[in-house]
Amino acid sequence: MMVVKVYVVDDSAVVRQALQHMLAGQPDIELIGSAPNPLIAMPAIQKNRPDVLLLDIEMPGMDGLTFLRQIMAGTPIPTVICSTLSAEGSKVALDALAAGAVAVMGKPKLGLKQFLDDSRREMIQTLKAAALAKPRQRSASASVMAAGHSAAKPGASHATVASGVHAFAMNKPVVLGSSTGGTQAIECVLMALPADAPGIAITQHMPEKFTAMYAQRLNGICAMNVREAKDGDRLERGVVLIAPGGLHMQLRKSAGQYFVHVLDGPPVNRHKPSVDVLFKSAAECGGHDVLGIIMTGMGDDGARGMKVLHDGGARTVAQNEETCVVFGMPKEAIKLQAVDEILPLESIARAIMKFDSRA
Template sequence: MSAIARQSSSTGAVTDPIRVMVVDDSVVIRGLVGRWLDEEPNLAVVASHRNGRLAVDDVLRSNPDVVILDIEMPDMDGLTALPLLLEKKRNLVVVVASTLTRRNAEISLKALSLGAADYVPKPETNSGVTTSPEFRRELIEKVLNLGQRARSRMAPGSSPAAPRPGAMPQRGIALGAPAAQAAKPHRAASFTLRSYGNVKPRVLAIGSSTGGPQALNTLFGEIGSSIGQVPVVLTQHMPPTFTAILAEHLTKAAGRPASEGKDGEVLVPGHIYVAPGGRHMILAKSGSDVVVRLTDGPPVNFCKPAVDPLFKSVVEIYGTATLGVILTGMGSDGAEGVRQIGQVGGSVIAQDEETSVVWGMPGAAAHTGMCSDVLPLNDIGRKVSKILLGGRP
């Protein structure tokens, strides 16, 4: 029996914990994170290294399911080590840990494009890490969910599809739902679809989480030429700094201006408004205009920004002329907003399970019974463009 196999006290069955490698140049961080993970019954630290080179050399021997990878390290940094780790072990899940500097945010988004599953913002000091319950919670949540999701895709009898062009790498998985939900497959037969609304949309509202940056780049590459007549509002679960850089990337992908929403800003067609990290973004009426409002209320669905407040505010203003899209992500944020869009006669498209990094948010949306379609990522852009241009869905 493996030295790290553990016995369930309730059933007596032997379980195999998710194997984790911690890679960080700080001995304090390695020790602290290692203790956190080892205190979890479904996790086991199998290796700990101070730089990327040692991690690459050891990954086949220690055989982790998940690697927590620091960005800035001597000898070999995280961005250099990432493709080497993924090349050595197929379906390895890599979670990038970085402080919230602009440079590290850019590197983290680059890491996602290279196949990292997700990122976790790290406090800037060792003392900050020690005293941050949010960092600990988020790190453990992501490792559990991503590790279980990866194992479920590789379980006997499962048949992971080869990645489609433009789909997220199958190495990467995501943030937020309970571990059991992340690993549980959903089947199309378990949800129903409703008809598309019969009113041409006057707004496009999008929600996404883990896997979202890659999916959004794909989507906006398809719909950029079609959004000239409507404003686009977007909540992507991201911390401050990251959302500003995401907007820059979407400007390039769409060929349209994208920026973080500013309080009081008037919505104009053809512009993409991204909810800034750490603030909820909603819409409100100001005379004959629709404006952005930023609020500093508590997290919704453990998220800030959250999708539900945005979607609910969109429904109040645009009603049946709302087109919503829910992309990859853990948890259920956005499901209540989707329900409200459907109830007023608007339309919602959710990303399908096969092309989602994690089918938490889109799965929850699909199970409201208020979606008009559940589509592969590469089909969503064409469908959205057709609808926005006045064609029949």
């Protein structure tokens, strides 16, 4: 039995004590230490490296985000953020994901001990999932630049002209699904695409209230126009639509144009939005005109949907194991023989443009 070694960095003694109590009865999780701030934590984790770091953001001496960037620039450790700053889908939480955090959990400012007792199951599952992650090394300066960089967007008149040029061009839609590690992977793909790339519909497992800010962030660093999807939005060239957290997103076709349908409903494969929901709808309306991409993520959401896409004539691509933070979703799709091509993350944007250029 694999035992997950966890180290906690949180300036609240109440949180550290509550976590110690929570994890004490778990035979497969061991709390190997804790510290009130990163300055104390650093020598301890260098001496005894944990499998997972559970990290707060607001702390004295050095904030958690700066600490996270330093870790990811050196020898990355799978890191789960647990902070009051992440509870409302804050910008800081997204900065943490962009810097390499595997997951983000919110905690309230009041009632911390009760909250940790109530969220015991979620916390334990998150820590176990994080232990399987393989975070990629990231330059500390690069993640800071990504957080603050704004890509130049065409002005309104230019955008209208560009849209007119492609208004009647064949738009071969791309559907993309990801989960753990996907926020950074999606950023990598989108930043490599030109402004007039084919429309992309994305389902990324993400909590409600995070997706709008995540889309806004991507829109600031990518040439394409990125936004959180609204029901009835048209998926056209140069546009990326992100499924809203807490809702499913489907692809529809009408009069030769593709649109998204955003709807409520029960979770599918424990997720809402679900990648399977997006993929299966794309197979129904798009057939061989669709490119399906499945990337890093825990579990198997999207695997069966990709099989439907593949069997319906769509082109299908999976991210390879070496570049995945968690090789779960792509692995399951490959097992189902639903994948035409397995590619490293850095080649996926090129695959999108290659698909777009085919006759």
